[in-house]
């Protein structure tokens with residue numbers, strides 16, 4: 001059984017980072033200050049919040065259920081009404097050391113998934129396969145500097161840094177950093193919103209080509225099908241928890257510096273005011289944006305082909321004593337090792353029967369751009 005982990009005094013994470021959690025968003029920044037308690041179990045943390053034993057929670061949920069979470073009950077949750085503003089950090093040169101797996105192996109995995117997606121013997125409709133890049137920094141960097149670089153590089157100011165120490169020994173002193181454009185779920189009073197993304201195309205420096213690429217994405221049957229799986233799953237997960245669920249019939253185009261995405265703004269009203277933002281996140285995760293359809297079959301295939309994803313393709317966010325909060329999908333991210341010089345970045349993409357392995361490899365390369373560009377890594 002997983003039990004709450006109480007922070008030992010003078011623990012290494014408290015030495016290594018001042019704040020166990022920072023989430024910068026276009027509409028404001030939330031930062032955790034100090035550590036009251038740590039939890040490696042999301043359900044134990046959610047119970048502690050509901051019963052009033054803790055007054056807030058911040059942190060990250062893993063991709064796979066049953067794996068340790070990294071949640072902190074902070075002394076205080078600080079809100080500020082703008083994205084994080086920081087001086088430009090001075091980062092050392094950071095280089096790509098290893099592709100995990102190799103590009104050829106990723107293409108092979110996509111081909112394996114395609115055989116199942118196209119087979120009459122399998123009910124798999126979509127699976128999201130990912131790969132990683134190991135990066136080496138010339139001298140140690142801190143999570144706060146990576147957060148500053150990622151947030152400054154995003155036009156909307158999205159960025160996060162999460163101390164993963166609460167997840168147990170192997171995670172002690174590791175940090176999750178990134179700049180996710182995808183809102184898993186947000187709760188403000190009885191208002192519930194989400195903004196699932198699925199379906200991607202690369203941005204282009206020429207504005208006309210760029211616009212045409214976006215328009216092609218918005219009309220692409222393959223991408224619309226990929227997207228529909230996510231919307232259907234969110235509807236099914238939120239319907240029991242919400243009234244007045246409003247979901248547009250068609251997705252709209254959204255963009256980051258590197259990519260166009262299909263996105264659908266979802267809004268509803270909470271049925272039971274006792275359902276917290278963390279409860280909502282646990283109810284909708286993992287969506288087919290990062291896992292697949294049907295969920296169990298896709299997750300089994302991912303674990304089989306990739307092994308443990310840890311916190312990539314999980315969720316990260318916060319929840320306060322009123323139950324309000326915001327949880328992002330953990331993408332466009334990297335894990336920083338305690339040595340401060342080794343980083344592992346992750347990128348994946350949804351595969352459906354009509355996918356092409358070479359295109360899927362290229363899509364992950366573009367997605368790595370969010371982290372690589374922000375950190376000045378040249379591949």
Ligand SMILES: C=C(O[C@@H]1C=C(C(=O)O)C=C[C@H]1O)C(=O)O
Nearest residue numbers: 197199200289331347348349350
């Ligand atoms: C899985 C990732 O991104 C997700 C997959 C997408 C897709 O398959 O088109 C688009 C946005 C995200 O929901 C990632 O960035 O690693």
